[in-house]
Amino acid sequence: MSELKVAADIKVGDRLLGWAASEEVRARGASGGLVTAVLASALETGLVERVLILKKVSEFEAYPVFTSDVKEVLESAGSMHSVPVNLARYLKPETCSGKIALPAKPCDARAVVERAKRNALSPEDTYVIGLNCGGTMHPEKVRRMLETVYRLGPEEIAGEEIVKGKLVFFTKDGKEHAVPIDDLEADGLGRRDSCRYCQVKIPTNADLACGNWGVSGDLAGRGTFVEVMTEKGAELLRNAVSAGFAEVMQADEKSISVREKVNKVMLGMSEKRKAEVFSTIENGEERFEYFRKELENCIHCGACKAVCPVCTCGEDSKCTAYSSLADSYKMSLFHMVRFLHLSDSCIGCGQCEDVCPAEIPLTRLYQRFAVPVQKEYRYLPGMSDRTPPFFALKPEDNEDNEGGGCSCR
């Protein structure tokens, strides 16, 4: 085993393995509790004023809170695959003051970037600790899955993980219950729809990219792989190490290649699923009929817009102010404006679909517009600070921009 790294040696581009120094945090958090330790130390040392975390109620219930209380941060430890909230939504001018740190799935991190472009938050003051994500699950579906497939009660569950293509639930009595994820997803269970075709699994757009992919051998389950993406990320990690909250060491070649391999497999699965879901509807009239039918049950509650992390319009916006249900014959202005708005900015986080009371597959609908447009402009929202193509001053501004800051397309 190689030696521990000292704080001063941590720099951008480093790939490290780390864990929390405290035994208690290691026991509470997943994979060595590094993320919890970094958040706690940032708060303790005054690097940030507040952190945005999920306050745990149970394994299937949690709510977002801003806190300056280190104790609360330590209590929040542990991954919550069944609470797919997008924390970025809570970063807005009214609530955002001073420096803030938050843990973030790739979609949260992408939303932070997009919100920064729309002046909802200040990127210099936001510390994003990215977490690898192979997908999250809707709590209602998890409950149904536990009852019908696993024959377990929700109160028995201690955690869950995707291991080698199987969704494993760990119960409190220390047992493992595994079912192949493909079987679950064939029945409409398993991960959320949008996660299954998600394009970003490692949050390379965050300040730190953390996860357990690539951690093996002695450290399996007790360490976190972390890649330092930005200077802010290095600052966070240096701070945690020098304050004695975390320990890190250089990752070996094997860890790095395994992590890459897991990422590749995951992205390959997503790519396949994406091709399945977004097969073109050739005929124009059929296509319109498809959208009309899907939106038939819309009750215009506006929840999809209220949770949308890339929408920063606030209460009064074009999509709501000029749309009236009474004037919506074939389609509502609300949805048409949203379709256009999201065609360059939809990150496919799936929040809209989660909250829709009429169970309209909204993320799929938005992505139908987003996929071709984002491909055309070679723009992957939330992966770089490139201006959204819709805000370009002239068409040529959109032409010479390659890649949109991401290598995954």
Next chain:
Amino acid sequence: MEPDKNEISEAWEPRIVMFCCNWCSYAGADGAGIGRFQQPASMRIIRVMCSSRVDPVHVFSAFLEGADAVMITGCHLGDCHYINGNEKTLVKFNFMRSMLKELGLEEERLQLNWISASEGEKFAEVVRKVTEQVRQLGPCVLKPEGVA
């Protein structure tokens, strides 16, 4: 009683909402009138100060309230009264067009044309051409029932 389909298509005439910029295309429309260039009465012209004033909301509202097509017109690129308004129009237009196409509308239902103040003849020509194109396409799928 279900009306006869053929009867409708005979009675149906395209209705096209046309946004004209104050400085070029609207004057072009005037020119077409003064020069007595023949054109069908299918256009409903709305004057705006600049083509970039046309918001996607205006375009979508027009469709939802029964327009068969929408045409946006402005000054030629480089001639904008507000320096580069029409370049911004072009960016927005590309977005709206791909969105409407994905929604299932034909590309020809949303058009963009640059017509200068002196091009009265071109104005009439464009109106004739677009009306004929939309006539071929038939009524728009977004048109509410009961609207001609």
